[in-house]
Every structure is written in structure tokens, then in C-alpha cells.
Amino acid sequence: MAVTQYSAINWLMRILRRPGFWFILVILALITLPHYEEALAHPAFLSQLTASFSLDRHAFERILYLAPIVWCGFLFGWRGAFITSLAALAALLPRAIFISLHPMDALFETGAVFVIGNVLAISFSSLRREREYRTQLEAAQWEQQKISEELSVMQQNLRYYLQQATRAQEEERKRISHELHDDTIQALVVLSRQLDALASGDKGLSEDTRLHMEELWQQTDNILRGVRRLSQDLRPAALDRLGLLPALEWLASSVTEYSGVATEVNIVGEKHRLPEEATIALFRITQEALRNVWRHSGATKAGITVEFDKSRTRITISDNGKGFNLPEKIGDLAKNGKLGLTGMQERAQLVGGTLTVQSQPDKGTSIIVELPG
Numbered sequence: 001m002a003v004t005q006y007s008a009i010n011w012l013m014r015i016l017r018r019p020g021f022w023f024i025l026v027i028l029a030l031i032t033l034p035h036y037e038e039a040l041a042h043p044a045f046l047s048q049l050t051a052s053f054s055l056d057r058h059a060f061e062r063i064l065y066l067a068p069i070v071w072c073g074f075l076f077g078w079r080g081a082f083i084t085s086l087a088a089l090a091a092l093l094p095r096a097i098f099i100s101l102h103p104m105d106a107l108f109e110t111g112a113v114f115v116i117g118n119v120l121a122i123s124f125s126s127l128r129r130e131r132e133y134r135t136q137l138e139a140a141q142w143e144q145q146k147i148s149e150e151l152s153v154m155q156q157n158l159r160y161y162l163q164q165a166t167r168a169q170e171e172e173r174k175r176i177s178h179e180l181h182d183d184t185i186q187a188l189v190v191l192s193r194q195l196d197a198l199a200s201g202d203k204g205l206s207e208d209t210r211l212h213m214e215e216l217w218q219q220t221d222n223i224l225r226g227v228r229r230l231s232q233d234l235r236p237a238a239l240d241r242l243g244l245l246p247a248l249e250w251l252a253s254s255v256t257e258y259s260g261v262a263t264e265v266n267i268v269g270e271k272h273r274l275p276e277e278a279t280i281a282l283f284r285i286t287q288e289a290l291r292n293v294w295r296h297s298g299a300t301k302a303g304i305t306v307e308f309d310k311s312r313t314r315i316t317i318s319d320n321g322k323g324f325n326l327p328e329k330i331g332d333l334a335k336n337g338k339l340g341l342t343g344m345q346e347r348a349q350l351v352g353g354t355l356t357v358q359s360q361p362d363k364g365t366s367i368i369v370e371l372p373g
Helices: 002-016 019-036 046-052 058-066 067-098 103-200 207-234 237-241 244-259 276-297 339-350
Strands: 262-268 302-306 313-317 354-359 365-372
Touching: 019 067, 046 339, 058 067, 058 103, 067 103, 067 365, 103 207, 103 237, 103 339, 207 244, 237 276, 244 262, 244 276, 244 302, 276 302, 276 313, 276 339, 276 365, 339 354
Parallel strands: 262 302
Antiparallel strands: 302 313, 313 365, 354 365
């Protein structure tokens, strides 16, 4: 209750501080004084105007009270209009009751002024609120459009950054792969041959020493194969020298050899060479998909289908594994811990492509990546 009274007093104080309130009081006084002062007469043209509308002088004056009521409603809302209409009612009723020659007509006109004034004030107040709402809505739409444009610029900048980061990553992979091939692998090859020569030669070595040398040779050979496989995983030589399809065939044979998942490559359509970025993106997506197959799916078979078209290139990686339930949005894959699929999607988007995941429990998984051109 105290809060309501404080709010009303605060509203009244704000009104009293506004010049419009005092101007409306002046208008009410200028209308009321002639209404009671019989000695004042209207100018001739005003009398003719009221007569043309079949109105007497005091009826016209009552109509004039609509102006401050409506204006106050426009400035201060419906509460201001209601208070002004009460003031007008207080000014009109004494004459209508005690002075007017036709009190019933005067009372009717006074009631009509009160009702019509409030209706008009409420209507104008509603129109003003609607206009303010539209202004706010337009401002909000403009702000939303501005934010959308800023987000679009940020997304473009982020995409550019990801493209540059991916290029730098691939260049670093390529450099490390070449260094492993040209330096580390060659040194391991030389070391392996020397150990083999020592183990198989007639150098007067004891049998234990010879066996130990053979073990060292075997370990070196295993390390050599592991480094060679690491070098190929980082950047297969076939990808740079021969293109996408030979690199995919090498990848399939490598997966079959090291994971036991039988993997085949099928080619549909007329082969053609793709741009370097598209080639790398398709290879990396396929590589990550096959890595997921032998790590998580429990599959025994996998297939890579490459479809060439005049307008697009599509690769489908499918398996007969356990599958999983897909989220409603592919963007939710990261929340479910499937970061590999999210990375594949980002790679596809960076080269203007799309990635589709199809999977059901116990029915395997298919990953379809499609690029234009």
C-alpha cells in the first residue's frame, strides 16, 4: 500500500514539474471563465460558426473542453486524461445544474464531454504506445541486423583463421613427414643394415652376442616400420605425387593391414583431379572416419566409395559396426564427445562442402562428404 502511494505521489510530482501541465491549466481557465461570464460575448464569426452546427454558445464551450482532456491524455497517459476530465466535469456541472435554462441537455452534453474525452484520450494514448512500441521494435530489428552482420563478419574471420591454421598444419605435417623420410628413416635403414651385417657376418662373435645383435636388428626394423607408418600418416607421399585416389587406396590397405578391418575402395564416374585443398580435405576426412571405424565401431568391414560428377564429388565411408544414435543437430556431436565428427564437418565446410552422418544402433555408420566441382 505504501509503495503504491509513493508511486502515485512520485507520478504527480513529475507531472507538476512539466510545463505542459500548467499550460493545460491555463487552457481550462480560459475555457471556464467565459463559460460563466455572461458579460463576455463571442466574436460575430464564432457565433455564426456555432449556429451553423446547431450549437448554442455554451454547448460549443463544452465541446472545447475535449481539447485539454485529449491533450493531457497524449502527454500524461490515461490517468492524466481522467484527472483533467474530472476537473472539466467539476467546471461544467455547476452551470449545467444551477444556471442552464436546459439542465437535462446541459447534463447530457457534460456527460458526453466526459465520456468522449476519456475515450479519445485512451485511443490517442494507445496509438502513442503503439508508435513507441513500433519504434522500439524497429530499433530492436536494426540492432539485431547489426549484430547479425557483426556475427557474419566474425564467422568469416573465424573461417579465414581456420583455413590459415589448417594450411599451416598441413604444411607442418608435410615438413615433418619429409624430415622423417629423408633423415630419420634413412638413418634407421643404415643402422638396420649394419646390425644385420653384424648379426649375419662371420666376425668371431659369440652365440649370445649374435642373438643379441639379431634382437637389436629386429627392434630397429620394428622402429623403422613404425616411423615409416608415422611419416605416411602425417603426409602420404602418394597424396602429393599421385593424387587423391592412390592415397585413398594406400589408406585402405594400411587400415586393413594394421587394424584387421577389411577396407575396399570403389570408384564411380569419370575420374578427374581436384584442387589441392579439396584433395587434402577429402583425404583427412576419410582418414579420420576410418580411424573412428577401427577404434570405436567394432566393425569387420568398411568401404570407401568415391563418386565423380560434373558438378560435385562425393565420398561415402561406411562400416558394418555397432553404430550410434544421432543427435538432432550435427553441431551437438561435440557435446556428445564425438569431436572427430565435428572436426570432419569443419574441414568440409572450409572447402565449401557438406558432411552428412547416417547411423543407427547395430546398423553401422555412413559418413557422406560432398564437395562442389
